[in-house]
Amino acid sequence: MNRVQWTMIGVIQFLMILSAQGQGQIQIDSVTGVIVQDAIRIEYAQDDGVQVSAAGGDGIFVNLADRYGVFAFGKKGNYFRGSKGPGEADLILGGTFNGQSSGDDGVITSDPTIFTSDLIMEANDAVIARIDKNNNGQGNFFVWDDNATTLFQVSQAGDVTVRNKITLDPISGDDAIITSNPDDVGGDLFLESNDAVVVKIDKNNNGNGNFLIPNPEGGLGLFQVTRDGDVYVNGTLRHSSDRNRKEKIEDVACGQILEALVNTPVYKWQYKGHEERHIGPMAQDFFKAFDVGNDDKTIAAIDADGVALAAIKAQHKIIEEQRLAIDTLQNKVSELDQLREEINELKELVLQQK
CATH class of the missing domain: 2.20.130 (S-adenosyl-L-methionine-dependent methyltransferases)
Structure with a gap:
């Protein structure tokens, strides 16, 4: 058989395969038998235009096509194209039949001349996403602007870098x-x-x-x-003190608090590495004396305030008791003064009778 006969047999076999999916054709030069323009052209497929299942080698292999290795256009106006040469997109996703000039396309490609990117995804506004897996084992995900400035990056280690906000x-x-x-x-x-x-x-x-x-x-x-x-x-520091948020509420023996406070050492000191001087107890002494707080390394301001208030109340009670005692003593002194005056008057009367 000559070349034309073999070609026609192949065409008949291929058309038999395509007939199961819909109408299709292979365009062949009627004189030379050479396939021209589109190597395989399937139009108005009722199901899948081309279906490859469990191929032992390449499912579809196109080499040195003058236009696009693969071009597919769906009923709804979506299409993709395979690369037609160096510097061209490997895959274009678009919404019209007008190619890259549609203004609504997405491009997926790979450029071996760009060391920092193995997979490039571009949109018509020139914002570029790059997924990089270099030979040095460093893989990164980039989003670049049209000046190749990194706007967003996720490194192989999981670090995220954002250029702006x-x-x-x-x-x-x-x-x-x-x-x-x-x-x-x-x-x-x-x-x-x-x-x-x-x-x-x-x-x-x-x-x-x-x-x-x-x-x-x-x-x-x-x-x-x-x-x-x-x-x-720069304002007021407030601790929550709402009764509704508290539990295990107990009365405090203010006198014991005052006594414990009197026995708690107070020092003048500074933090290590600081020059500022402070006055106050050590957390260990405070915790031992009053048993409040989380540990013996810190003193909560609300606890220090509470101790001070309890001590003030106890001191006020002492002062009040002392005031009452003083008043009693003053009354007794007044009575004694009155008796002294009366005794002196009696002495004068006795002397006058002599």
């Missing part, structure tokens, strides 16, 4: 923003809300790290925790 719930108008400003030495991480209150977490190159809630009206911050552990509050 993260906005939470922007549609409702009640959004929260996480961002960083390299030009602001006072904050490395910003947490912003739509009412302009900002939380700053700062770790400067000079080694000073701070947690800061600035005052939107300027001036001193509303709240700050320094790297040294100092806490600054």
